[in-house]
Amino acid sequence: MGISFFAGRVKGKTKAERIRYFLSKIIEHINDPIWFLDYTSLFFASLYFKLIVGNHGEYILKKDWDNLIILDACRWDYLRKVTGVDIPFIISRGSSTPEFLWENFGDDYHEDIIYVSSNPYVDIFLSGKVYKVVSVWRVAWDKKEKTVLPKDMVKYAKYYRRKYPHKRFIIHFVQPHTPFVGNNEIKRVLKCKGVDWDPWYAGMRGILSASELWRAYERNLRYVLPYAVNLAKSLKGLNVITADHGETFKRLWFPPVFVYGHHRSIYIDELVKVPWWVFDNRKG
Secondary structure, X not given: OOHHHHHHOOOOOOHHHHHHHHHHHHHHOOOOHHHHHHHHXXXXXXXXXXXXXXXXXXXXXXXXXXXXEEEOOXXXXXXXXXXXXXXXXXXXXXXXXXXXXXXXXXXOXXXXXXXXXXXXXXXXXXXXXXXXXXXXXXXXXXXXXXXXXXXXXXXXXXXXXXXXXXXXEEEEEOOOOOOOOOOHHHHHHHHHHOOOOOXXXXXXXXOOOHHHHXXXXXXXXXXXXXXXXXXXXXXXXXXXXXXXOOOEEXXXXXXXXXXXXXXXXXXXXXXXXXXXXXXXXXXX
């Protein structure tokens, strides 16, 4: 998956734009009953969570930090599992990156923040809302893996941190979000089936098993983690490793829907319970 995967799923900044996007996707897939049922059921499930359950997440800009390191789609329980550390959690304001961004930043301008990003959504939703967006995905896109590698994120984060020592930084890695870096097993299965789907969607369609997906997800988390921890330990200030949202692959009984990957406004623990791992480097 390349940049088009992200940009193609943007639902718009306004309610009207999001409704137009929703209707356009229905028209595009009108002859695909499985997709149609899946997409519309998730849409109505999100309305239930949004209007009935409500968003009870915390606003990250109201919390104390100097450098916020975001691991995209990182589940709190999986991070505890792979680190063996009793990491606390917070509830995110979004169960997808766009929702996380518009819920936390709104329409205000944040003079004190530089956002180092591997995710094109950041450019779309935060352009003009922070002091600077460093679009690493534009300059360091790995064509083989079709993503931004952690080593490049670290390089740009450290460079701009030295350049702007008095700003607060948000450093947003892609991983453990798909694509699963170096996972030739999943790539081979999808290629043999002749599809270029997101692995979670392929799992929902029965092409990949849940165990295959979670093994790949955990490997992707273990891959990015040393880079994130290195940053958290090396940058001066109060540093936090967190996530914009989580990841899931489960059936809900109410509302009756199968949730795979992550979707906007589905406020279940697997998607909104995210780590808040603090590294205090304010001394010395």
